[in-house]
Amino acid sequence: MSVRQGLLALLAQEPMYGAQLRSEFEARTGGTWPLNVGQVYTTLARLERDGLVEAVGADEDGRISYRLTRTGRAEVAQWWVSPVDRETTPRDELVIKLALAVTVDGVDVDRVVQTQRTATLRHLQDLTRLKQRATTHLESDEDNGSVDLAWLLVLENLIYAGEAEVRWLDHVEARLIREASRPRRKARAIPTTDGEGTGAAGAPPAAHDTISTTLRGAQ
């Protein structure tokens, strides 16, 4: 997601200056996406140039606060009602690693899968501990409730993402077993289009077909 949209959404609440925007952004996302202050200022400068924000003057310490213009307000409203763009989701190293593992000779794919599964579970255990703490905090504290809630939702997003990764690894393992027990067949010259035809030990199709199919399936 863009820093630009994040800052606009925060400014919709009240005028803020750069450092304040940065700490608000980080507080709400639990520091998951740290911003540097330079990034915040360059973004603000661009937003001002594009007529989405305007300066409301400096405080006694010389810090300049910004507020949304009408156009800025419209842009935020538009952002809330638009879906997040999934077409440009970054490629995942694990997907690429496994796509390579099933096509390169001599790789113990089962081991690659299990090593990752264990590591992801460990990560999930850490996230779950943080989540327990965040839940307790949320339930005991009133004044900062909405920021605590935001942090909890971020954690839960990471937990669901980790779970999805483990499910996919389970699926990869099951598919490898199924493919290995299948009688050998000729490698196909034409790539499959159903996103299901990735080969394993049995009869791998051409390497580039396997990789593109796997990546397509992952996006």
Added chain:
Amino acid sequence: MNSTAGNDPILRLDNVTRVHGTDSTAVRALAGVSLDVHAGELVAVMGPSGSGKSTLLNLAGGLDAATSGQVLIEGQSIGTLKGDALAKLRRRRVGFVFQDFNLIPSLTAIENVALPLELDGFRVGKARRLARLALELVGVDELADRYPDKMSGGQQQRVAISRALVGDRRLVLADEPTGALDSHTGEGVLRVLRERCDAGAAGLLVTHEARHAAWADRVVFLRDGVVVDSTGSAQTAEALLDPAV
């Protein structure tokens, strides 16, 4: 693994093998599994269907007997116990949550939960009081007087969990306890289990869901009856997929 010196584990599986059937029909459901669960610890077991998870749990709770190896509950080898003594140990010490709830259809929720205590010689009034507490713990006390066929799957599951927690059970064994539950209710069950373990019980939880396994202190991975890895062990890469099969 995990042969911790000092305080004894509540549950110990020592090189346990379970073979179902004989000769040509023999299935080795569990092969040389060793596992300790200490007081205060929640251990999750994950693995594909048929990998031996339920077999492990049934052996741990004395519902099934090992072909070789030993199962110890609080230091007591349950293989040497006679039928009566084993049944008593199970009733007093072990709480089970089964894959398919296993509530008795002719009993109400509170009667189901109180049953193990009554069988154990508790007075009915006392058993009911404890049962109501257990139902409250899981948030289903308003179902106390309902029969299982008048409850949703998720409600039955929560009653089954109350039954596993009622009284003073040091070992809680749960086989897919969140199977029929939505994500919020499922998480409530994990919280209760976690709190029980934090309060000193030992828990063993079978689950397919990583999100739920992550509530455990340790996650053990089974495949074809063998422990292939665990989040607790440091040298995972070496032990991995090199089972003594």
